[in-house]
Amino acid sequence: MAWDFETDADFQAQLDWMDDFVTRECEPLDLVFTGPADPFDPARRGPAAAMAPLKARVRERGLWACHLGPELGGQGYGQVKLGLMNEILGRSRFAPTVFGTQAPDTGNAEILARFGTPEQKRCYLEPLVNGEIASCYSMTEPQAGSDPGQFTCRAVLDGDAWVVNGEKWFASHADFARFLLLMVVTDTTVPVHEGASILIVDRQTPGLEVVRNVAVGIREEIGSGVHAYLRFTNCRVPASHMLGQPGQGFAVAQSRLGGGRIHHAMRTVGVLKRALDMLCERALSRSTKGELLSEKQLTQEKIADSYTQITQFRLHVLYAAWLIDKHKAYNREVRREIAAVKAAMPGVLRDVVYRALHIHGSLGMSNEMPLMAMWAAVPEMGIVDGPTEVHKVAVAKAVLRGRQPAPGPWPSAFLPDTVVAARAKLAWAIALDTASH
Numbered sequence: 370m371a372w373d374f375e376t377d378a379d380f381q382a383q384l385d386w387m388d389d390f391v392t393r394e395c396e397p398l399d400l401v402f403t404g405p406a407d408p409f410d411p412a413r414r415g416p417a418a419a420m421a422p423l424k425a426r427v428r429e430r431g432l433w434a435c436h437l438g439p440e441l442g443g444q445g446y447g448q449v450k451l452g453l454m455n456e457i458l459g460r461s462r463f464a465p466t467v468f469g470t471q472a473p474d475t476g477n478a479e480i481l482a483r484f485g486t487p488e489q490k491r492c493y494l495e496p497l498v499n500g501e502i503a504s505c506y507s508m509t510e511p512q513a514g515s516d517p518g519q520f521t522c523r524a525v526l527d528g529d530a531w532v533v534n535g536e537k538w539f540a541s542h543a544d545f546a547r548f549l550l551l552m553v554v555t556d557t558t559v560p561v562h563e564g565a566s567i568l569i570v571d572r573q574t575p576g577l578e579v580v581r582n583v584a585v586g587i588r589e590e591i592g593s594g595v596h597a598y599l600r601f602t603n604c605r606v607p608a609s610h611m612l613g614q615p616g617q618g619f620a621v622a623q624s625r626l627g628g629g630r631i632h633h634a635m636r637t638v639g640v641l642k643r644a645l646d647m648l649c650e651r652a653l654s655r656s657t658k659g660e661l662l663s664e665k666q667l668t669q670e671k672i673a674d675s676y677t678q679i680t681q682f683r684l685h686v687l688y689a690a691w692l693i694d695k696h697k698a699y700n701r702e703v704r705r706e707i708a709a710v711k712a713a714m715p716g717v718l719r720d721v722v723y724r725a726l727h728i729h730g731s732l733g734m735s736n737e738m739p740l741m742a743m744w745a746a747v748p749e750m751g752i753v754d755g756p757t758e759v760h761k762v763a764v765a766k767a768v769l770r771g772r773q774p775a776p777g778p779w780p781s782a783f784l785p786d787t788v789v790a791a792r793a794k795l796a797w798a799i800a801l802d803t804a805s806h
């Protein structure tokens with residue numbers, strides 16, 4: 370019997386250490402260094418210097434880059450343990466970088482490790498895994514995000530280089546990344562899923578221009594932010610910089626996209642738990658009309674619904690993680706479960722954060738609580754790594770696969786037919802029953 374919801378004592382000790390470390394050491398960084406690039410850009414001297422000794426302690430503790438196998442300096446813990454860790458790290462903006470598991474670098478490291486040549490690994494993977502540089506994954510284009518069939522950014526082989534022309538949009542961290550993993554169409558004669566490839570593009574390559582940086586939110590200045598609008602004009606990328614084979618771009622990307630989505634979901638569990646903590650604390654602290662909010666049934670409903678939604682979502686995330694560990698591949702079953710988790714995530718976050726925010730009244734929506742920052746993540750989680758609709762379509766297709774239409778004009782559960790069949794099968798028992806009355 371293999372069902373087991375328990376964490377072994379040794380690993381629980383690691384989680385307890387992380388919990389304390391994130392509260393004491395990472396959460397203060399969130400309060401002091403609030404710029405959008407601060408946790409990610411190695412050139413930000415203050416945050417980088419403050420993080421350096423913390424990273425060293427994480428390494429000493431054997432918790433650095435736990436998304437990777439031991440051959441790459443990680444622990445090879447697998448996704449379930451990573452899920453439990455990310456629940457803690459998700460509470461803090463800085464914690465994933467301090468533990469070497471920040472997006473998009475985790476996913477980029479994963480595909481470089483799987484598909485990179487020895488030279489590509491030496492140049493890009495090693496410094497990335499060591500936390501010395503940042504990276505970017507660039508696929509979305511201004512005119513097309515969730516429909517790759519409309520991608521127009523092209524690369525044409527010219528001698529020993531791919532010549533890239535086109536535009537990309539919302540390329541997170543491109544401005545300060547050392548390199549970009551660029552999804553680009555290299556063969557226009559076949560469908561995009563067979564004709565796109567991934568190129569490793571050094572950030573300083575001539576012909577690669579940041580048109581503008583774009584921010585999430587409403588208060589930020591136009592031109593600020595960490596998501597880049599990119600233009601490539603006759604940008605020559607050495608032919609040796611292709612990751613995987615020509616035309617394999619989507620096959621290569623699959624593992625990074627799957628990993629990226631489930632890691633977002635794991636960190637979101639951390640945000641949800643924090644929101645529930647805040648909801649409960651407020652309910653136990655504030656009274657109105659002669660009783661605590663926690664004594665009012667409409668508040669109790671908010672607490673119960675939040676607890677139930679978080680528990681359901683968390684178990685689903687861990688189940689998807691368990692499937693990845695079991696299959697060690699992003700096969701159909703794994704992809705279905707990741708898509709279901711990804712589609713559920715913004716709804717759970719919206720409900721739970723809204724209740725926590727609402728129970729704090731005016732304070733909740735003020736700039737003196739972290740709740741509005743959590744609220745801003747709701748639309749982000751519905752779009753980043755593909756819109757909810759696309760993932761729901763994927764889930765529905767997976768669920769429908771292998772199922773059959775009704776055998777005739779009536780559904781197979783049509784009672785007049787099923788009751789007749791059941792009566793015929795149990796005629797002997799019906800006869801006995803009738804005789805005994």
Ligand SMILES: Cc1cc2nc3c(=O)[nH]c(=O)nc-3n(C[C@H](O)[C@H](O)[C@H](O)COP(=O)(O)OP(=O)(O)OC[C@H]3O[C@@H](n4cnc5c(N)ncnc54)[C@H](O)[C@@H]3O)c2cc1C
Pocket residue numbers: 473505506507508509511512513514515516538539540541542585596749752753754755756757758759762
């Ligand atoms: C915070 C953040 C970070 C990001 N980082 C990166 C990054 O590093 N690299 C990168 O390449 N991209 C990145 N993106 C872009 C992201 O991947 C795209 O925004 C996403 O794929 C959707 O593409 P789009 O914005 O063009 O929206 P569209 O594809 O235009 O979709 C817009 C809306 O159309 C509807 N829709 C779309 N398809 C369907 C469908 N099949 N059925 C029904 N309705 C549909 C949905 O309502 C959807 O929300 C990031 C986005 C965010 C928000």
